[in-house]
Amino acid sequence: MPAITLTPAQRKAHRADAHHLNPVVLIGSDGLTPAVVKETDAALKAHGLIKVRVFSDDRDARETILVTLCDTLGAAPIQHIGKLLILWRPVSAKAKDAGESRNPGPRVVTVVKASRSGTRRPTVSKVKIMGNQRVTAGGSIKRVKKRATSFKKQSQG
Structure with a gap:
């Protein structure tokens, strides 16, 4: 799936929404494993806008992790600042309907x-x-x- 492209104004709005969020997915020394991709996908389905913390000192490795996650999950890269990555994907209509049954x-x-x-x-x-x-x-x-x-x-x- 290709990554979603956003306008700078949309990216700015999502950055503002993500400011108060805590990292939901943590990527350790093993890097980007299939389990991490699966958890990231589940977090995007549930929340839509998530923060990912990468415990790696290599900036290029973090950049490739961001691009790989966005391409495989069909998400939009919002921000990469330090060791934090912010991803966004619109929440499907099925996930919204599940919350109404409560x-x-x-x-x-x-x-x-x-x-x-x-x-x-x-x-x-x-x-x-x-x-x-x-x-x-x-x-x-x-x-x-x-x-x-x-x-x-x-x-x-």
Whole structure:
């Protein structure tokens, strides 16, 4: 895959976004191994914009690592400053959709309640839980309490 080419303005924006990031991939004395390429690919799929730290004193070796990673993974080189490399690749639509499934909403939960005597079988039931409900340790369902507001705000509103 060829590397992505960006305009200087796009590169500048990605550099600003990457400023606060910590290195996600660390490349040691073995250099660029298939395992490192695989981890870099996984990090780009998850984050899109990553920092890579190379523990090598040879600047030319770091430059070749940057070019190799960008060519093999289809990423854009954003910056090479010292031992840090910054790579960017757009996150696919599939990865974005996977994050949406974490929203709270109705879900089916299996509730197991022990019998009172302890000698009988526990009762198992499937219950639909809404977004504002929770299951207690005893197996009962409770609603989330409303947020407490101060007396001063209650009298104003």
